[in-house]
Amino acid sequence: MKRLIIGLLLCFVMGLHQVAWADTTNSGATTNTQTNTSGSNTTISGGYSQESTTTYQSGSSSNTTSTTNNTTNAYSGDTRVTSSASAPSMSAMSQDLCVVGISGGVSTFGVGLSAGSYMTDENCERIKLSKVLNDLGMKVAAVSILCQDPRVFFAMEQSGTPCPFEGKIGSEAKKQWELYGKLRPDYDQYTKRLKVVEKANKEEKKRLEKEEAKRLKEEQIQYEKDLKAAEEAKAKKIKELELLQKEENNKKLDVKSDEKLIDKAEEEEWNNIDDEVKKKLPKVENPGGR
Numbered sequence: 001m002k003r004l005i006i007g008l009l010l011c012f013v014m015g016l017h018q019v020a021w022a023d024t025t026n027s028g029a030t031t032n033t034q035t036n037t038s039g040s041n042t043t044i045s046g047g048y049s050q051e052s053t054t055t056y057q058s059g060s061s062s063n064t065t066s067t068t069n070n071t072t073n074a075y076s077g078d079t080r081v082t083s084s085a086s087a088p089s090m091s092a093m094s095q096d097l098c099v100v101g102i103s104g105g106v107s108t109f110g111v112g113l114s115a116g117s118y119m120t121d122e123n124c125e126r127i128k129l130s131k132v133l134n135d136l137g138m139k140v141a142a143v144s145i146l147c148q149d150p151r152v153f154f155a156m157e158q159s160g161t162p163c164p165f166e167g168k169i170g171s172e173a174k175k176q177w178e179l180y181g182k183l184r185p186d187y188d189q190y191t192k193r194l195k196v197v198e199k200a201n202k203e204e205k206k207r208l209e210k211e212e213a214k215r216l217k218e219e220q221i222q223y224e225k226d227l228k229a230a231e232e233a234k235a236k237k238i239k240e241l242e243l244l245q246k247e248e249n250n251k252k253l254d255v256k257s258d259e260k261l262i263d264k265a266e267e268e269e270w271n272n273i274d275d276e277v278k279k280k281l282p283k284v285e286n287p288g289g290r
Contacts, residue, residue: 098124123149140164150186 098121105114126145133142146152147163156163157174165176177184184190 098122098128140169148185150189153185154189 099118100121101116101118103114103116105112107113126149130142130145133139133145143156144164147156153163157177162170162174162177165173165180168176181187181190
């Protein structure tokens with residue numbers, strides 16, 4: 001209502017506005033002309049000029065010339081007069097009233113209107129009622145009155161002390177407000193915030209999934225590298241063991257070969273001894289008889 005009244009006033013003021021132009025130049029000369037008609041010379045405007053010349057003759061004489069031009073013009077603009085509208089004075093001086101006075105007026109050709117009224121300040125009423133309840137010791141009721149304001153409700157929720165709900169306070173009240181969200185005084189803002197939070201959570205979930213996929217991929221690559229390195233180390237170890245086994249086998253073969261050579265040498269030595277013993281034995285004739 002207040003904006004409508006202000007807009008109407010501005011429209012009427014702009015509609016009645018007249019443009020005024022200067023009637024003199026920067027040198028003081030006027031651009032108006034005078035018409036000598038009986039009863040028409042009602043305006044006098046500027047346009048004065050003065051010229052002074054001083055001539056000294058034998059140091060004793062001075063000549064001064066002064067010229068004054070007066071111009072009178074008749075006003076030929078709009079001479080209509082609008083009706084006046086005076087806005088009434090709306091008083092709200094009592095401290096026990098939570099009202100605000102509003103008044104305005106509009107005037108145009110032939111018509112002038114003005115009006116005034118009072119508007120109730122609900123925020124002021126809440127504060128007074130809350131103060132009275134608090135003075136009576138009803139602190140929960142005093143907070144409940146203030147919680148009817150969406151700003152107070154939001155502040156209480158953000159501070160971790162949700163507004164009471166049917167006698168329940170704290171975490172129990174919070175559960176009830178979440179269950180019956182449409183009863184919140186800030187339901188419109190609450191739904192908008194939920195959409196923002198939901199959108200942010202989806203974006204955060206996508207980011208975390210992307211990071212998790214990247215981490216798993218890096219872990220898979222590292223696992224494959226570690227597995228390959230382990231296989232290479234295993235193959236190297238097996239090769240070293242095979243070399244050690246081969247060396248041990250070669251050592252065993254060498255030991256067996258040495259034992260055979262020793263046995264053969266001992267056998268040859270014993271054979272040589274037997275041959276010598278046989279040579280020393282006497283020869284026996286007719287070994288088959290008696």
